[in-house]
Amino acid sequence: VKIRDVEAPDVAAVVRLLTQLGYPADAPAVARRLERLTESDSDRLFVAEVDGEVVGLAGLHVSPSVEYDAPAAKVSAIVVDEDHRRLGIGEALLQAVELDARERGCGLLFLTTAHRRRDAHEFYRRLGFEQTGFRFAKSLD
Numbered sequence: 231v232k233i234r235d236v237e238a239p240d241v242a243a244v245v246r247l248l249t250q251l252g253y254p255a256d257a258p259a260v261a262r263r264l265e266r267l268t269e270s271d272s273d274r275l276f277v278a279e280v281d282g283e284v285v286g287l288a289g290l291h292v293s294p295s296v297e298y299d300a301p302a303a304k305v306s307a308i309v310v311d312e313d314h315r316r317l318g319i320g321e322a323l324l325q326a327v328e329l330d331a332r333e334r335g336c337g338l339l340f341l342t343t344a345h346r347r348r349d350a351h352e353f354y355r356r357l358g359f360e361q362t363g364f365r366f367a368k369s370l371d
């Protein structure tokens with residue numbers, strides 16, 4: 231498995247993976263999002279490639295913190311294609327995110343996850359994350 235930064239030609243694969251994650255979107259919208267993310271110094275989007283095919287995705291967002299001296303890093307949109315799970319690809323993606331967060335001097339790596347994603351919770355625990363709280367969200371649409 232090769233982990234690399236997302237590139238414009240990955241749009242179709244990202245659409246497929248986002249759909250599997252429960253966030254269906256059309257290609258032009260995803261292309262615009264990738265452009266914005268690529269331009270942002272605070273963000274990085276990794277993809278996992280196996281035999282030339284993009285089969286996984288994981289994002290990183292770094293923000294300054296008022297609670298800590300060091301910035302905090304958030305993992306976003308981590309997903310591995312359903313035909314490629316349990317092969318270590320998610321772990322490789324999360325390791326790339328963690329390494330980048332460390333290199334940027336972050337003191338905390340965190341993420342939010344829905345209650346229903348029990349498989350993902352096992353995955354996070356296995357990779358050293360602890361459940362430390364609840365997430366409250368309000369849609370502003």
Ligand SMILES: CC(C)(COP(=O)(O)OP(=O)(O)OC[C@H]1O[C@@H](n2cnc3c(N)ncnc32)[C@H](O)[C@@H]1OP(=O)(O)O)[C@@H](O)C(=O)NCCC(=O)NCCS
Nearest residue numbers: 308309310315316317318319320321343349350352353356
């Ligand atoms: C969560 C997810 C990204 C994990 O990716 P993956 O490539 O399958 O995970 P890995 O193969 O790297 O797993 C590493 C370890 O995590 C644990 N793990 C992973 N999936 C698991 C599952 N379904 N049940 C229990 N433990 C699991 C295991 O300990 C595994 O090691 P092992 O296979 O040697 O036992 C993937 O299942 C996925 O895309 N799920 C759907 C989307 C999703 O829920 N994303 C998270 C949003 S918050």
